[in-house]
Amino acid sequence: MSNASSTPMIKVLIVEDDPLISKRYQMILSKDEQIECVGRASSGYEGTMLAALHKPDIVLMDIELEDKQAGLRATEEILNYLPGVKVVILTVCETDDTVFRAFELGATNYLLKNMPADAILQAIKDAYYDLPALHSNIAGKITREFKRIxxxxxxxxxxxxxxxxxxxxxxxxxxxxxxxxxxxxxxxxxxxxxxxxxxxxxxxxxxxxxxxxxxxxxxxxxxxxxxxxxxxxxxx
Structure with missing residues (x-):
């Protein structure tokens, strides 16, 4: 118990419109004593509201919610109002160019939705502890090259x-x-x-x-x- 009290709880909000995926993430998070799931949202609008309400440390943000840009809009709004929040993008495909846009808006990292549980938990902790995500470093650099190449x-x-x-x-x-x-x-x-x-x-x-x-x-x-x-x- 002493270890738990000395380690800060990481508050995570899940924004995902597929209830099965959302529940899977909630179940994975519940198995880590250092992580607390503070809410689940199924739309960008709801995600923005819950972020304002719960002030999570990390938001797991699906890119495609009520429409293809909803996750990006929610990311932008959340980071405008709560710049200290770390947004980790959820995507089904790492070649999706909207991931670049998410990094431009200030997302910290991205996760493929079918990643194993340990990779999901690691990504959350890396984001929380400001460990450099190779993804965002590279994305930040090559976004400028995106049109050229x-x-x-x-x-x-x-x-x-x-x-x-x-x-x-x-x-x-x-x-x-x-x-x-x-x-x-x-x-x-x-x-x-x-x-x-x-x-x-x-x-x-x-x-x-x-x-x-x-x-x-x-x-x-x-x-x-x-x-x-x-x-x-x-x-x-």
């Missing part, structure tokens, strides 16, 4: 979603590759055998669905991924 608009979301699936080791390796270090140099820097590095690079390529490093790096450079990763680690 219209031909690859599907790959914008897709590529940074893949980045979030890389392990810390794979991210380090990818950063060194993007800085044009040779494989020999990376082995020395990381104190690993060539066979280990080869399997790490193969794992990265498999996630990006590419056959070579040469095929992967230009796409990531065009999306300013090296700068974003450097910013994330406080190098810029």
């Amino acid at each position: 219209k031909t690859t608009e599907d790959s914008l979301m897709h590529n940074f979603y893949i980045l979030t699936t890389l392990t810390p080791t794979e991210l380090e390796v990818l950063e060194l590759l993007m800085q044009d270090y040779s494989r020999q140099e990376i082995c020395k820097l990381r104190h690993v055998e060539p066979s280990t590095l080869k399997s790490q690079i193969n794992s990265i390529l498999k996630k990006f669905n590419k056959s070579s490093v040469q095929e992967t790096l230009p796409v990531l450079r065009e999306l300013h991924i090296p700068e974003i990763l450097a910013q994330r680690k406080g190098k810029l």
Whole structure:
């Protein structure tokens, strides 16, 4: 009990028009002693009202409610009145360009609706504790590029979603590759055998669905991924 009293309760509001999904989230939240579900809303209007009433720490916000833009409008209204609230967007598809708009409005992160329970709870805690969401860092940067790189608009979301699936080791390796270090140099820097590095690079390529490093790096450079990763680690 002493642990519970020293840990702040995270108040979460669920805004989702599908009652089954909404109930699933409520059930997941109820299993974490640090999280309290303060309400469930099924429309953007109701979500805005309940946010004003309960002043939650986190809002799980479905993008498509009574219409395709309702979640965005509610996000904008809530953040205008309650700038301290963290909004985590719920979406069925990470390539949906409305997610970009949500980040522009100030959303903290996004979640795919079918994510497992532990990923949902982690996203809520990351948002609460201001842990840097790779999603929002990258979205903030590439939103400005969105129209310029219209031909690859599907790959914008897709590529940074893949980045979030890389392990810390794979991210380090990818950063060194993007800085044009040779494989020999990376082995020395990381104190690993060539066979280990080869399997790490193969794992990265498999996630990006590419056959070579040469095929992967230009796409990531065009999306300013090296700068974003450097910013994330406080190098810029």
